[in-house]
Amino acid sequence: MRSSMFEYMSIFVQVVEQGGFAKAADVLHLHRPAVTKAIQHLEDDLGTKLLNRTTRKVTLTEEGDAFYQRTKVLLGDVDDIMASFSPTRPPRGKLRINAPLSLAHSIIVPALSNFQSRYPDIEIVLTSTDRKIDLLAEGIDCMIRIGELQDSSLISRRLGEVKMVTCASADYLAIRGIPQTPDDLAQHQALNFFSERHRDALEWSFINEGKTVSIIPASRMSVDNSDILLTGCLSGLGIIHGVHAVLAPYLESGQLVEVLGDYAGEAKPVSVLYPDRRHLAPRVRVFIDWLSALFNEQKPRLQGLLQSE
Numbered sequence: 284m285r286s287s288m289f290e291y292m293s294i295f296v297q298v299v300e301q302g303g304f305a306k307a308a309d310v311l312h313l314h315r316p317a318v319t320k321a322i323q324h325l326e327d328d329l330g331t332k333l334l335n336r337t338t339r340k341v342t343l344t345e346e347g348d349a350f351y352q353r354t355k356v357l358l359g360d361v362d363d364i365m366a367s368f369s370p371t372r373p374p375r376g377k378l379r380i381n382a383p384l385s386l387a388h389s390i391i392v393p394a395l396s397n398f399q400s401r402y403p404d405i406e407i408v409l410t411s412t413d414r415k416i417d418l419l420a421e422g423i424d425c426m427i428r429i430g431e432l433q434d435s436s437l438i439s440r441r442l443g444e445v446k447m448v449t450c451a452s453a454d455y456l457a458i459r460g461i462p463q464t465p466d467d468l469a470q471h472q473a474l475n476f477f478s479e480r481h482r483d484a485l486e487w488s489f490i491n492e493g494k495t496v497s498i499i500p501a502s503r504m505s506v507d508n509s510d511i512l513l514t515g516c517l518s519g520l521g522i523i524h525g526v527h528a529v530l531a532p533y534l535e536s537g538q539l540v541e542v543l544g545d546y547a548g549e550a551k552p553v554s555v556l557y558p559d560r561r562h563l564a565p566r567v568r569v570f571i572d573w574l575s576a577l578f579n580e581q582k583p584r585l586q587g588l589l590q591s592e
Contacts, residue, residue: 289361291325292354294318295333299351303341356422359564374565375404381418381426385509385529386445386553387411390581391427391574398573405566413476413509418556424567425557427574429526430485437556440571443578445585446527447548449487450539455519462522462542465489465496472521473500477507487524489546496546524548528585553578 297307298318308315326333333347343351362376382391387409395407410423418426418437432439455472462468465487475484484505486497504520506512509529516523517538527548533539555571557563563571578585 287324288328289358291321291328292358294321295325296351296354296358298322298334298341299343299347373404374402374569376564376566377406377408378566378570379408379410379422379424380570381410381412381416381421381423383413383427383429383509384411385413385526386427386429388510389526389528390577390585394577398570401573402566402569405570413507419558424564425555425571427553427555429553430551432554432556437558439554439556440575442553442555442575443582443585444550444552446550447488447524448527448530448534448541449489449522449524449543449546449548450516450530450534450541451522452517452519452538453540455521456540456542458519465498465543465546468498468500468522471500473502474512474515474521474523475499475502475505476509476512476523476525477505488549489543490549491546495549526551528581 294307294311294313297310298304301307301310304315304318304322307313308318311318322334329350331346332344333350335342335344359376365372392409395409399405399407416423416426427442429445459471462471468487473487477484484499484502486499488495488497490496500522502521504515506515509525512523512525513529513533515521517533522542530539534541555574557567557571
């Protein structure tokens with residue numbers, strides 16, 4: 284492949300992402316005719332039209348979209364290779380992360396400014412969802428997950444554990460009473476969180492006198508989104524079982540009240556997963572190391588409250 288082809292491909296990507304030739308020229312510090320000529324050369328070499336041009340906007344053809352997707356991967360891999368063999372070059376490029384809503388809110392996002400100050404050349408693209416995703420198909424570099432992991436071809440690294448707590452709004456408890464044991468939940472209304480993979484509600488696990496008790500309480504409402512779970516609980520719809528670090532501010536303010544305190548929620552593991560690659564991209568490697576250090580620093584907050592167990 285001619286070296287100029289890499290230059291044309293880089294220009295093409297900028298035209299697509301900037302939405303036009305003029306903006307791409309500004310970003311690349313090139314004259315607009317040079318950008319136009321590069322795209323023409325690229326289309327001539329490929330023998331296909333990549334862009335539809337009008338006076339107002341530039342859009343991708345079907346072939347252009349396919350070429351853009353593969354070019355982004357190729358250029359990213361080239362950048363990773365160069366960085367891997369250039370130890371003095373700081374990590375750079377887009378870092379695509381996926382994390383559960385609960386951890387994104389309570390742990391990761393509040394600390395990201397620290398990561399960005401250390402690695403200013405890394406652009407973070409954070410998607411936050413509680414659903415199961417295909418990391419490779421969706422182009423995610425790494426993802427964080429709560430709970431025991433299913434068998435996977437991905438590499439995982441244990442980050443730590445999070446305490447679970449059972450709670451409800453004061454209004455709900457005033458009307459329905461306070462459960463004293465997990466068996467009492469049968470007389471209450473629970474808000475369950477379900478797994479998108481199986482569409483089954485997740486078990487609530489408690490520890491009492493060294494024994495673990497797992498149940499799926501009766502419920503008239505199940506959700507697959509932790510933000511909705513919290514909103515439902517605050518609205519008095521029922522009792523929830525969730526991550527203590529997320530619920531702590533509401534417990535401290537009195538908006539939520541802990542129940543079943545003698546039956547401590549079993550801690551759940553937190554792991555980061557990434558593709559099985561021999562050479563992990565530097566931007567991914569430094570993020571995973573930073574994330575591991577973050578969870579270690581947060582251990583008193585995440586696990587230190589487990590003393591009652």
